[in-house]
Amino acid sequence: MPVWYVPNATEDNVAPEIREVLVGYSGVPRDQVLNHVVKIRDEAWKVYPYPCIGQFRFVDRSFTKPSKEFDEIIQRVRNGEKLLDMACCFGHTIRELVHAGAPAENIFGCDLQADFIELGYKLFQDRDKLATKFITADIFDPDSALAEYKGYFDIIHAGKFFHLWGYETQLVVSKAVFELLRPQPGSMIVGAQIGDLEAREGPSPVGTMFRHSPESFREMWEKIGKELGVKFTVETRMTTLPEGHFRFSDHTRMLWFTVRRE
Numbered sequence: 163m164p165v166w167y168v169p170n171a172t173e174d175n176v177a178p179e180i181r182e183v184l185v186g187y188s189g190v191p192r193d194q195v196l197n198h199v200v201k202i203r204d205e206a207w208k209v210y211p212y213p214c215i216g217q218f219r220f221v222d223r224s225f226t227k228p229s230k231e232f233d234e235i236i237q238r239v240r241n242g243e244k245l246l247d248m249a250c251c252f253g254h255t256i257r258e259l260v261h262a263g264a265p266a267e268n269i270f271g272c273d274l275q276a277d278f279i280e281l282g283y284k285l286f287q288d289r290d291k292l293a294t295k296f297i298t299a300d301i302f303d304p305d306s307a308l309a310e311y312k313g314y315f316d317i318i319h320a321g322k323f324f325h326l327w328g329y330e331t332q333l334v335v336s337k338a339v340f341e342l343l344r345p346q347p348g349s350m351i352v353g354a355q356i357g358d359l360e361a362r363e364g365p366s367p368v369g370t371m372f373r374h375s376p377e378s379f380r381e382m383w384e385k386i387g388k389e390l391g392v393k394f395t396v397e398t399r400m401t402t403l404p405e406g407h408f409r410f411s412d413h414t415r416m417l418w419f420t421v422r423r424e
Contacts, residue, residue, distance in 0.1 A: 360375055
């Protein structure tokens with residue numbers, strides 16, 4: 163098995179926040195949560211042996227705790243604003259928001275793999291009650307199902323997404339995601355991705371990855387803003403990776419970000 167596959171899962175592989183969602187929202191008995199998650203992981207791994215599947219990243223926390231962004235998002239979605247969870251995978255962020263009181267009908271999910279969306283229903287046992295609309299689309303396809311949502315979303319969550327590519331491709335993807343934002347001050351993109359104390363590009367399990375430092379991430383969005391004639395306020399912070407998380411070096415970190423249109 164590759165190094166990003168965790169063969170012997172423990173309770174620590176499921177973030178406490180997601181555990182509470184599985185118990186309180188999905189109705190999974192607390193003592194069965196780990197077995198339930200492992201069963202879904204193993205089913206997904208047979209078809210999609212991605213690092214995010216092998217390392218249980220689909221049950222990671224989506225926000226730092228405490229998180230002013232989380233509280234802001236809940237309130238804004240309650241007030242009718244629309245949120246897109248980009249590259250939602252199994253949709254754990256969506257369920258976390260819904261469980262916290264955000265109206266599901268104001269939340270959308272998008273992933274390249276329709277199977278991930280289906281597995282999300284199995285993981286959270288909510289096919290008959292979740293009002294979220296899911297979209298299957300490729301961010302690189304200008305004629306995908308996302309085309310009708312340009313300028314539609316007030317908030318976009320992009321967790322573990324931009325880091326999938328090298329720097330130049332990240333520029334392309336970031337601009338494509340930006341086009342989905344409502345063109346008004348306060349529209350924002352939030353998320354997290356693998357970063358580094360010193361920005362660098364190199365091979366990863368899924369191709370070439372540019373790992374941003376806080377400085378390089380802000381500089382990238384400044385570059386995008388100049389090209390598009392838009393100004394952004396960019397906030398970043400770094401945290402150490404959890405025990406057992408695949409890392410490239412001792413300098414590997416998790417980079418949390420908020421990109422807010424001025």
